[in-house]
Amino acid sequence: MAQVTIQQVAKAAGVSPSTVSNFLNGRTNRMVPATRERIVKTIAELNYRPNRAARQLRTGRTQRIGLIVPSVANPFWGAFAREVEVAALKVGCSVLLCNSEREPERERRYVEELWDDGVRGIVLCTSLPSLDHFADLIERGLHLVAFDRPAQPDDPPSVVSISIDNNLGGFLATTHLLELGHRRIAFVAGSLRSLNRAGRYSGFRTAIEAAGLDIDDMPTWQDELGSAPSGDVEAAEVGRRAAHSLFSGETPAPTAIVANNDMTALGFCRGLRDLGLHVGTDVSVIGFDDIVLADLYDPPLTTVRQPIAQLATLAVAEAISTGVEGPAGHSVLLRPQLILRESTAPPQPARILTGSTGESIVQGTAHGTD
Amino acid sequence: MAQVTIQQVAKAAGVSPSTVSNFLNGRTNRMVPATRERIVKTIAELNYRPNRAARQLRTGRTQRIGLIVPSVANPFWGAFAREVEVAALKVGCSVLLCNSEREPERERRYVEELWDDGVRGIVLCTSLPSLDHFADLIERGLHLVAFDRPAQPDDPPSVVSISIDNNLGGFLATTHLLELGHRRIAFVAGSLRSLNRAGRYSGFRTAIEAAGLDIDDMPTWQDELGSAPSGDVEAAEVGRRAAHSLFSGETPAPTAIVANNDMTALGFCRGLRDLGLHVGTDVSVIGFDDIVLADLYDPPLTTVRQPIAQLATLAVAEAISTGVEGPAGHSVLLRPQLILRESTAPPQPARILTGSTGESIVQGTAHGTD
DNA sequence: TTGAAAGCGATACCAT
DNA sequence: ATGGTATCGCTTTCAA
Numbered sequence: 001m002a003q004v005t006i007q008q009v010a011k012a013a014g015v016s017p018s019t020v021s022n023f024l025n026g027r028t029n030r031m032v033p034a035t036r037e038r039i040v041k042t043i044a045e046l047n048y049r050p051n052r053a054a055r056q057l058r059t060g061r062t063q064r065i066g067l068i069v070p071s072v073a074n075p076f077w078g079a080f081a082r083e084v085e086v087a088a089l090k091v092g093c094s095v096l097l098c099n100s101e102r103e104p105e106r107e108r109r110y111v112e113e114l115w116d117d118g119v120r121g122i123v124l125c126t127s128l129p130s131l132d133h134f135a136d137l138i139e140r141g142l143h144l145v146a147f148d149r150p151a152q153p154d155d156p157p158s159v160v161s162i163s164i165d166n167n168l169g170g171f172l173a174t175t176h177l178l179e180l181g182h183r184r185i186a187f188v189a190g191s192l193r194s195l196n197r198a199g200r201y202s203g204f205r206t207a208i209e210a211a212g213l214d215i216d217d218m219p220t221w222q223d224e225l226g227s228a229p230s231g232d233v234e235a236a237e238v239g240r241r242a243a244h245s246l247f248s249g250e251t252p253a254p255t256a257i258v259a260n261n262d263m264t265a266l267g268f269c270r271g272l273r274d275l276g277l278h279v280g281t282d283v284s285v286i287g288f289d290d291i292v293l294a295d296l297y298d299p300p301l302t303t304v305r306q307p308i309a310q311l312a313t314l315a316v317a318e319a320i321s322t323g324v325e326g327p328a329g330h331s332v333l334l335r336p337q338l339i340l341r342e343s344t345a346p347p348q349p350a351r352i353l354t355g356s357t358g359e360s361i362v363q364g365t366a367h368g369t370d
Numbered sequence: 371m372a373q374v375t376i377q378q379v380a381k382a383a384g385v386s387p388s389t390v391s392n393f394l395n396g397r398t399n400r401m402v403p404a405t406r407e408r409i410v411k412t413i414a415e416l417n418y419r420p421n422r423a424a425r426q427l428r429t430g431r432t433q434r435i436g437l438i439v440p441s442v443a444n445p446f447w448g449a450f451a452r453e454v455e456v457a458a459l460k461v462g463c464s465v466l467l468c469n470s471e472r473e474p475e476r477e478r479r480y481v482e483e484l485w486d487d488g489v490r491g492i493v494l495c496t497s498l499p500s501l502d503h504f505a506d507l508i509e510r511g512l513h514l515v516a517f518d519r520p521a522q523p524d525d526p527p528s529v530v531s532i533s534i535d536n537n538l539g540g541f542l543a544t545t546h547l548l549e550l551g552h553r554r555i556a557f558v559a560g561s562l563r564s565l566n567r568a569g570r571y572s573g574f575r576t577a578i579e580a581a582g583l584d585i586d587d588m589p590t591w592q593d594e595l596g597s598a599p600s601g602d603v604e605a606a607e608v609g610r611r612a613a614h615s616l617f618s619g620e621t622p623a624p625t626a627i628v629a630n631n632d633m634t635a636l637g638f639c640r641g642l643r644d645l646g647l648h649v650g651t652d653v654s655v656i657g658f659d660d661i662v663l664a665d666l667y668d669p670p671l672t673t674v675r676q677p678i679a680q681l682a683t684l685a686v687a688e689a690i691s692t693g694v695e696g697p698a699g700h701s702v703l704l705r706p707q708l709i710l711r712e713s714t715a716p717p718q719p720a721r722i723l724t725g726s727t728g729e730s731i732v733q734g735t736a737h738g739t740d
Numbered sequence: 741t742t743g744a745a746a747g748c749g750a751t752a753c754c755a756t
Numbered sequence: 757a758t759g760g761t762a763t764c765g766c767t768t769t770c771a772a
Contacts, residue, residue, distance in 0.1 A: 003510075005749055016759040021751055031757060047506060052486045054749035056423040057764050071452055072467075073662070078448030082441055085469050094483065097442075097467040099455050113464065116422045136417060140373075233449075233662050270666045279668075292443070296606055296640045298649075298668050375765055386743045391767055401741060424765035427748050 013042040066114035066122040075291040083312035121319030151331040160318045161331035169304040169336040170203025186219040186254035190238040236267030243271025255347040256284035284344040300341035383412035436484035436492040445661040453682035491689030521701040530688045531701035539674040539706040540573025556589040556624035560608040606637030613641025625717040626654035654714040669712035
């Protein structure tokens with residue numbers, strides 16, 4: 001129960017705490033090998049482990065970064081969190097993980113708690129339009145890395161923003177659909193709180209207009225604001241509702257959709273299934289993120305992949321970057337990649353359902369786009 | 371940059387640090403309202419936040435628990451991690467999350483690091499057969515909660531084990547399949563490292579034998595040990611390989627399978643798709659966990675649900691339980707629940723593939739089991 | 741009701 | 757090459 005302290009080690013080894021401390025901090029050149037030996041031996045015997053709180057109090061340093069995600073229950077954030085941990089491990093850091101559930105108050109509370117814990121580097125995956133609230137902490141030395149959120153004009157100057165080029169992602173996805181021959185494409189987004197939506201929609205719009213089509217002819221579906229303060233798992237439910245709504249017959253149905261993320265896309269596919277419609281064959285679906293399940297789904301989902309590992313590495317690097325007065329605030333946009341799978345295919349000219357097994361349908365249509 | 375200390379607050383408020391400390395710790399009854407007022411005001415003005423390291427060093431206490439999971443990239447663990455955080459928040463704790471990737475060395479390192487950080491309650495989701503390695507830390511006061519791992523005879527006495535009743539889960543799943551009429555059912559497990567496998571298989575066996583069938587007639591598939599030191603995402607790949615192998619024609623193929631978890635089940639479904647086979651219609655698939663995607667899948671996956679929220683609440687409670695000499699080590703087994711969906715259906719009597727669209731195939735068979 | 745002072749465990753400067 | 761000692765920010769007796 002009682003903790004072994006550096007004093008005890010020192011006494012047992014017949015040296016002073018200073019020397020043990022020197023040893024602990026790699027300054028082994030300052031002592032004769034014999035002393036070193038004794039210290040090593042004593043530490044092992046006593047099973048001594050330095051108290052981090054004491055060390056941190058003294059040095060002011062922590063080998064830790066904070067990661068605030070909407071919810072690790074969402075496979076995308078789970079995968080990202082894991083990559084962040086991998087990246088942090090490489091630079092000798094551990095990660096304190098927090099789920100904000102996209103609630104601004106929780107985000108703020110977590111940032112403050114992390115600060116209290118001595119954490120000075122935080123990767124914040126936020127939807128908050130304003131980061132003003134953290135201005136004073138940032139001024140006091142907090143390294144805030146905003147992830148998956150476009151830099152905003154009035155962000156505190158030293159904030160670093162990291163994300164993919166959402167605009168490009170939306171453009172690639174939409175262009176792919178247009179090239180397949182689709183002319184009526186819907187954009188389905190989840191929570192309005194998600195700031196990345198704007199970029200993706202903008203890319204969508206650019207592609208639509210570049211094809212000489214009218215953006216106003218494209219149905220869009222978006223979650224009503226009133227819904228639960230949703231985490232991201234609910235994104236699937238959003239997609240499902242969107243499918244039901246878009247195919248209710250009130251307006252001409254789209255032949256393809258671009259979803260704001262894979263969970264929404266998968267939910268949309270589920271909704272299509274509820275209606276007896278087939279993904280790929282009846283309506284093409286494209287998502288964002290490329291979560292593991294995108295490839296597992298039936299049919300495998302075409303999607304815009306985020307290079308998670310690189311994003312994570314970058315984010316960690318920025319979070320731990322020593323605050324030498326450098327370029328400070330800036331934003332990094334990584335290139336997303338379109339992953340072609342089987343949920344997208346040319347529109348059915350006259351909606352002729354080929355009579356055959358599923359396999360041959362796949363062969364005949366979806367595979368052709370791969 | 372410079373941190374505000376309790377001394378500064380004290381001076382600015384014209385009181386002693388002791389009084390501020392008393393205020394901070396809720397002992398407001400020990401001061402006149404006027405004093406209290408001044409302290410409140412000063413703290414707000416200076417934006418003072420107590421240094422946790424100092425506090426922890428002094429008191430020895432931390433409001434934090436550790437959670438070690440195989441990988442948050444696996445949707446099940448992601449969901450669990452989130453529930454743990456919710457439960458911890460309720461009791462005023464924060465959670466330090468670690469991914470072990472199922473590597474024993476990482477698990478051990480993390481436990482030690484957490485200990486160094488002053489964490490005295492750890493929820494360990496492990497596959498390690500032996501917990502001996504932590505014996506000395508446990509003796510020194512570590513509260514170790516083993517999750518999803520059956521208690522082993524030689525576990526250190528104070529270890530608490532929490533999981534579902536895997537035996538029952540395996541039994542429920544298999545019985546369901548038997549009742550549908552299946553007579554050749556395969557058991558598909560991922561990593562041999564997973565200790566929960568044994569219980570589930572045992573339940574499987576019990577059900578098979580209770581039906582008067584011979585367990586040796588049931589194909590089983592299990593990942594070769596040699597494979598990568600896999601995290602859990604690879605579980606899907608395992609399932610996919612299993613499908614390819616089981617339906618290679620070398621042995622009579624099963625008409626249904628029980629997978630050790632949903633990711634494996636989903637991977638299996640994907641493998642079936644590779645082969646042009648249909649889930650539910652051609653072969654029934656049942657998983658374990660009930661991750662969000664089980665319901666989203668096409669067809670929705672029948673599975674054995676783990677009551678994650680309750681499990682998490684229990685785990686957290688045990689992790690923070692004050693070490694009053696109580697009953698100490700014990701194990702808790704929660705009841706899993708069979709969730710019927712559409713991936714299980716009666717076997718096809720003569721394997722007649724109805725020539726029609728995919729939709730009507732679904733209508734004719736899979737839907738009927740719901 | 742308030743304050744002085746000791747000390748938690750480590751570090752690092754300054755002596756020797 | 758080694759050791760003495762002040763110090764990090766806070767809590768907690770104990771005295772006043």
